[in-house]
Amino acid sequence: MSASSSPPKNEAAGPREVDAAALARHMRRLAQAETPPWLHLEVATRMAERLPIIKLQPRRVLQWSAFLGAAGALLGTTYPQAEQVCVEPSALLLARSEAGQKRAWWQALRGDAVVAVEAAEAVASGRAELVWANMCLHINTDLPAALAAWHAALAVDGFVMFSCLGPDSFVELRPIFERMAWGKTAPEWWDMHDIGDVMVGVGFADPVMDQERITLTWSDGNALLRDLRALGGNMAPTRFKGLRGRAWRQKLLNELESLRAADGRLRLSLEVVYGHAFKPKPRVQLTAETSFSLEEMRAMVRRSGA
16 A cells, blocks of 8 residues: 545535444454554654644643554654643543553663553543544544533643544545445545534634545555555444445455556545644623622733733
Protein backbone atom coordinates (compact mmCIF):
# COMPACT_ATOMS: atom_id res chain seq x y z
CA MET A 1 0.00 0.00 0.00
CA SER A 2 1.17 3.55 -0.68
CA ALA A 3 -0.39 6.94 -0.01
CA SER A 4 -0.42 10.42 -1.53
CA SER A 5 -2.40 13.58 -0.80
CA SER A 6 -4.25 16.08 -3.00
CA PRO A 7 -6.35 19.23 -2.42
CA PRO A 8 -9.62 18.63 -0.55
CA LYS A 9 -13.13 18.86 -1.95
CA ASN A 10 -16.25 20.04 -0.18
CA GLU A 11 -19.40 17.92 -0.13
CA ALA A 12 -22.66 18.09 1.81
CA ALA A 13 -23.00 15.92 4.89
CA GLY A 14 -25.50 13.07 5.11
CA PRO A 15 -27.15 11.28 8.05
CA ARG A 16 -25.00 11.01 11.16
CA GLU A 17 -25.56 7.47 12.35
CA VAL A 18 -23.23 4.75 13.59
CA ASP A 19 -24.47 1.28 14.52
CA ALA A 20 -23.68 0.95 18.24
CA ALA A 21 -23.56 -2.87 18.22
CA ALA A 22 -21.21 -2.96 15.24
CA LEU A 23 -19.04 -0.29 16.86
CA ALA A 24 -18.73 -2.30 20.08
CA ARG A 25 -17.79 -5.44 18.12
CA HIS A 26 -15.10 -3.67 16.12
CA MET A 27 -13.70 -1.92 19.20
CA ARG A 28 -13.33 -5.28 20.95
CA ARG A 29 -11.36 -6.59 17.99
CA LEU A 30 -9.15 -3.52 17.67
CA ALA A 31 -8.44 -3.53 21.42
CA GLN A 32 -6.96 -7.00 21.03
CA ALA A 33 -4.81 -6.16 18.00
CA GLU A 34 -1.04 -6.13 18.36
CA THR A 35 -0.81 -2.51 17.23
CA PRO A 36 -3.17 0.43 16.62
CA PRO A 37 -4.56 0.83 13.08
CA TRP A 38 -1.88 1.63 10.53
CA LEU A 39 -3.62 4.80 9.32
CA HIS A 40 -3.90 6.34 12.78
CA LEU A 41 -0.16 6.80 13.25
CA GLU A 42 0.12 8.48 9.84
CA VAL A 43 -2.73 10.89 10.63
CA ALA A 44 -1.32 11.59 14.11
CA THR A 45 1.97 12.61 12.50
CA ARG A 46 0.17 14.92 10.09
CA MET A 47 -1.93 16.37 12.88
CA ALA A 48 1.17 17.04 14.98
CA GLU A 49 2.58 19.17 12.16
CA ARG A 50 -0.19 21.65 13.03
CA LEU A 51 0.82 21.99 16.69
CA PRO A 52 3.36 24.83 16.12
CA ILE A 53 0.49 27.23 15.36
CA ILE A 54 -0.59 26.83 19.02
CA LYS A 55 1.71 28.80 21.32
CA LEU A 56 0.28 27.42 24.57
CA GLN A 57 2.51 24.82 26.23
CA PRO A 58 0.06 22.51 28.01
CA ARG A 59 0.83 21.18 31.48
CA ARG A 60 -1.75 18.39 31.29
CA VAL A 61 -2.53 16.53 28.05
CA LEU A 62 -5.47 14.18 27.65
CA GLN A 63 -4.92 11.64 24.88
CA TRP A 64 -8.53 10.71 24.12
CA SER A 65 -8.85 7.10 22.94
CA ALA A 66 -5.13 6.88 23.48
CA PHE A 67 -4.29 3.34 22.38
CA LEU A 68 -6.08 3.57 19.04
CA GLY A 69 -4.87 7.16 18.62
CA ALA A 70 -1.27 5.93 18.41
CA ALA A 71 0.27 9.28 19.42
CA GLY A 72 1.71 8.62 22.89
CA ALA A 73 5.38 8.79 21.89
CA LEU A 74 4.77 11.78 19.65
CA LEU A 75 3.04 13.82 22.37
CA GLY A 76 5.61 12.81 24.98
CA THR A 77 8.36 14.17 22.74
CA THR A 78 6.47 17.34 21.83
CA TYR A 79 5.48 18.16 25.44
CA PRO A 80 8.09 16.43 27.63
CA GLN A 81 7.19 18.49 30.72
CA ALA A 82 3.44 17.83 30.50
CA GLU A 83 1.49 15.27 32.49
CA GLN A 84 0.19 12.77 29.93
CA VAL A 85 -3.16 11.09 30.62
CA CYS A 86 -4.46 8.24 28.45
CA VAL A 87 -8.25 8.43 28.33
CA GLU A 88 -10.06 5.32 27.08
CA PRO A 89 -13.73 4.91 26.10
CA SER A 90 -14.06 1.21 26.95
CA ALA A 91 -12.92 -1.26 29.61
CA LEU A 92 -10.90 -3.30 27.10
CA LEU A 93 -9.02 -0.26 25.80
CA LEU A 94 -8.52 0.95 29.37
CA ALA A 95 -6.89 -2.37 30.24
CA ARG A 96 -4.75 -2.16 27.10
CA SER A 97 -3.46 1.30 28.01
CA GLU A 98 -2.84 0.28 31.63
CA ALA A 99 -0.81 -2.72 30.49
CA GLY A 100 1.21 -0.48 28.20
CA GLN A 101 2.18 1.83 31.07
CA LYS A 102 3.73 -0.83 33.34
CA ARG A 103 7.39 0.09 33.90
CA ALA A 104 10.40 -1.98 34.76
CA TRP A 105 12.23 -1.20 38.02
CA TRP A 106 15.10 0.43 36.14
CA GLN A 107 12.68 2.84 34.44
CA ALA A 108 11.35 3.95 37.83
CA LEU A 109 14.89 4.50 39.15
CA ARG A 110 15.80 6.47 36.05
CA GLY A 111 12.78 8.72 36.57
CA ASP A 112 10.96 8.01 33.31
CA ALA A 113 7.65 9.86 33.10
CA VAL A 114 4.57 8.09 34.38
CA VAL A 115 1.53 8.24 32.13
CA ALA A 116 -1.80 8.16 33.93
CA VAL A 117 -4.70 6.13 32.54
CA GLU A 118 -8.33 7.07 33.09
CA ALA A 119 -11.77 6.01 31.92
CA ALA A 120 -13.57 8.72 29.95
CA GLU A 121 -16.30 9.07 32.57
CA ALA A 122 -13.70 9.60 35.32
CA VAL A 123 -11.94 12.57 33.71
CA ALA A 124 -11.89 15.59 36.02
CA SER A 125 -13.51 18.76 34.72
CA GLY A 126 -11.49 21.84 33.81
CA ARG A 127 -7.97 20.50 34.42
CA ALA A 128 -6.48 19.80 30.99
CA GLU A 129 -4.79 22.34 28.73
CA LEU A 130 -4.94 20.04 25.70
CA VAL A 131 -7.38 17.35 24.62
CA TRP A 132 -5.83 15.39 21.75
CA ALA A 133 -8.28 13.10 19.92
CA ASN A 134 -6.83 11.35 16.89
CA MET A 135 -9.18 9.41 14.59
CA CYS A 136 -11.91 8.71 17.16
CA LEU A 137 -14.70 11.24 16.56
CA HIS A 138 -16.12 9.53 13.46
CA ILE A 139 -16.75 6.29 15.40
CA ASN A 140 -18.64 8.02 18.19
CA THR A 141 -22.37 7.31 18.42
CA ASP A 142 -23.08 10.79 19.85
CA LEU A 143 -20.81 13.44 18.39
CA PRO A 144 -22.30 16.43 20.28
CA ALA A 145 -21.88 14.57 23.59
CA ALA A 146 -18.25 13.75 22.74
CA LEU A 147 -17.48 17.40 21.96
CA ALA A 148 -19.20 18.49 25.17
CA ALA A 149 -17.06 16.02 27.16
CA TRP A 150 -13.88 17.49 25.65
CA HIS A 151 -15.08 21.01 26.47
CA ALA A 152 -15.81 20.02 30.07
CA ALA A 153 -12.38 18.41 30.49
CA LEU A 154 -10.52 21.55 29.38
CA ALA A 155 -9.43 24.45 31.53
CA VAL A 156 -10.29 27.94 30.34
CA ASP A 157 -7.98 28.86 27.42
CA GLY A 158 -7.15 25.18 26.89
CA PHE A 159 -7.56 23.75 23.41
CA VAL A 160 -8.70 20.62 21.64
CA MET A 161 -7.04 19.17 18.55
CA PHE A 162 -8.66 16.29 16.71
CA SER A 163 -8.90 14.37 13.45
CA CYS A 164 -11.55 12.09 11.98
CA LEU A 165 -12.80 10.64 8.71
CA GLY A 166 -15.06 12.84 6.61
CA PRO A 167 -18.03 11.95 4.38
CA ASP A 168 -15.93 11.65 1.20
CA SER A 169 -14.03 8.61 2.51
CA PHE A 170 -14.15 5.43 0.36
CA VAL A 171 -16.39 7.13 -2.24
CA GLU A 172 -15.04 4.80 -4.96
CA LEU A 173 -16.72 1.83 -3.27
CA ARG A 174 -20.20 3.36 -3.37
CA PRO A 175 -20.97 2.71 -7.07
CA ILE A 176 -19.87 -0.91 -6.67
CA PHE A 177 -22.09 -1.52 -3.64
CA GLU A 178 -25.03 0.30 -5.22
CA ARG A 179 -24.71 -1.67 -8.45
CA MET A 180 -24.51 -4.98 -6.58
CA ALA A 181 -27.24 -3.99 -4.04
CA TRP A 182 -24.88 -4.66 -1.13
CA GLY A 183 -26.03 -1.83 1.15
CA LYS A 184 -23.91 1.00 2.53
CA THR A 185 -20.12 0.80 2.58
CA ALA A 186 -19.72 3.03 5.67
CA PRO A 187 -21.63 5.53 7.81
CA GLU A 188 -22.20 8.93 6.21
CA TRP A 189 -19.89 10.84 8.49
CA TRP A 190 -20.22 14.44 9.63
CA ASP A 191 -19.13 17.24 7.31
CA MET A 192 -16.39 19.45 8.76
CA HIS A 193 -18.55 22.59 8.64
CA ASP A 194 -21.27 20.89 10.64
CA ILE A 195 -18.72 19.68 13.19
CA GLY A 196 -17.57 23.29 13.56
CA ASP A 197 -21.15 24.41 14.17
CA VAL A 198 -21.61 21.77 16.88
CA MET A 199 -18.34 22.86 18.51
CA VAL A 200 -19.64 26.42 18.79
CA GLY A 201 -22.90 25.06 20.17
CA VAL A 202 -21.18 23.24 23.05
CA GLY A 203 -19.08 26.29 23.97
CA PHE A 204 -15.84 26.24 21.94
CA ALA A 205 -14.57 29.50 20.47
CA ASP A 206 -13.70 30.08 16.79
CA PRO A 207 -13.09 26.47 15.70
CA VAL A 208 -10.68 26.08 12.80
CA MET A 209 -11.54 23.21 10.47
CA ASP A 210 -9.52 21.78 7.60
CA GLN A 211 -9.61 18.68 5.43
CA GLU A 212 -7.21 16.62 3.37
CA ARG A 213 -7.76 14.02 0.65
CA ILE A 214 -5.42 11.03 0.95
CA THR A 215 -5.20 8.49 -1.86
CA LEU A 216 -4.31 4.92 -0.87
CA THR A 217 -3.13 2.34 -3.39
CA TRP A 218 -2.72 -1.44 -3.32
CA SER A 219 -1.35 -4.06 -5.66
CA ASP A 220 -4.28 -6.46 -5.17
CA GLY A 221 -7.74 -6.73 -3.64
CA ASN A 222 -6.76 -9.07 -0.80
CA ALA A 223 -4.24 -6.50 0.49
CA LEU A 224 -6.89 -3.78 0.24
CA LEU A 225 -9.44 -5.77 2.25
CA ARG A 226 -6.84 -6.72 4.85
CA ASP A 227 -5.90 -3.08 5.43
CA LEU A 228 -9.52 -1.94 5.61
CA ARG A 229 -10.25 -4.61 8.21
CA ALA A 230 -7.32 -3.31 10.27
CA LEU A 231 -9.12 0.05 10.42
CA GLY A 232 -12.23 -1.44 12.01
CA GLY A 233 -15.18 -2.33 9.86
CA ASN A 234 -18.49 -1.21 8.39
CA MET A 235 -20.62 0.49 11.06
CA ALA A 236 -23.39 1.84 8.80
CA PRO A 237 -26.85 1.03 10.21
CA THR A 238 -28.05 0.31 6.65
CA ARG A 239 -25.22 -2.08 5.76
CA PHE A 240 -25.96 -5.67 4.76
CA LYS A 241 -26.08 -7.50 8.11
CA GLY A 242 -26.11 -11.12 6.97
CA LEU A 243 -23.14 -13.48 6.79
CA ARG A 244 -20.93 -13.27 3.74
CA GLY A 245 -19.41 -16.37 2.12
CA ARG A 246 -16.46 -17.18 -0.12
CA ALA A 247 -18.54 -16.67 -3.24
CA TRP A 248 -19.46 -13.12 -2.17
CA ARG A 249 -15.83 -12.34 -1.32
CA GLN A 250 -14.74 -13.46 -4.77
CA LYS A 251 -17.43 -11.27 -6.36
CA LEU A 252 -16.13 -8.35 -4.30
CA LEU A 253 -12.55 -9.01 -5.38
CA ASN A 254 -13.71 -9.08 -8.99
CA GLU A 255 -15.55 -5.78 -8.59
CA LEU A 256 -12.55 -4.15 -6.91
CA GLU A 257 -10.64 -4.60 -10.16
CA SER A 258 -12.64 -1.62 -11.47
CA LEU A 259 -10.60 0.55 -9.08
CA ARG A 260 -7.34 -0.01 -10.96
CA ALA A 261 -5.76 3.19 -12.22
CA ALA A 262 -3.39 3.75 -15.13
CA ASP A 263 -0.43 2.62 -13.00
CA GLY A 264 -2.11 -0.75 -12.43
CA ARG A 265 -2.79 -0.24 -8.71
CA LEU A 266 -6.14 -0.27 -6.91
CA ARG A 267 -7.08 3.15 -5.52
CA LEU A 268 -9.30 4.40 -2.71
CA SER A 269 -9.48 7.90 -1.27
CA LEU A 270 -9.97 9.08 2.30
CA GLU A 271 -11.15 12.46 3.50
CA VAL A 272 -9.41 13.31 6.76
CA VAL A 273 -10.90 16.20 8.76
CA TYR A 274 -8.74 18.18 11.18
CA GLY A 275 -9.98 20.66 13.76
CA HIS A 276 -8.88 22.70 16.73
CA ALA A 277 -10.60 25.21 19.02
CA PHE A 278 -10.12 26.93 22.38
CA LYS A 279 -12.29 26.94 25.46
CA PRO A 280 -13.07 30.62 26.14
CA LYS A 281 -13.77 32.33 29.41
CA PRO A 282 -17.44 31.87 30.32
CA ARG A 283 -19.69 34.74 29.42
CA VAL A 284 -21.48 36.61 32.16
CA GLN A 285 -25.19 35.69 32.17
CA LEU A 286 -27.15 38.89 32.63
CA THR A 287 -30.66 38.91 34.09
CA ALA A 288 -33.15 41.71 34.70
CA GLU A 289 -31.18 42.46 37.88
CA THR A 290 -27.55 41.31 38.11
CA SER A 291 -25.21 41.95 41.03
CA PHE A 292 -21.39 42.01 41.02
CA SER A 293 -18.88 42.56 43.78
CA LEU A 294 -16.33 45.35 43.35
CA GLU A 295 -13.55 42.77 42.79
CA GLU A 296 -15.59 41.01 40.11
CA MET A 297 -16.13 44.32 38.31
CA ARG A 298 -12.41 45.10 38.46
CA ALA A 299 -11.57 41.65 37.05
CA MET A 300 -14.05 42.11 34.18
CA VAL A 301 -12.52 45.49 33.33
CA ARG A 302 -8.99 43.99 33.36
CA ARG A 303 -10.08 41.17 31.02
CA SER A 304 -11.70 43.63 28.61
CA GLY A 305 -8.45 45.57 28.37
CA ALA A 306 -10.05 48.79 29.55
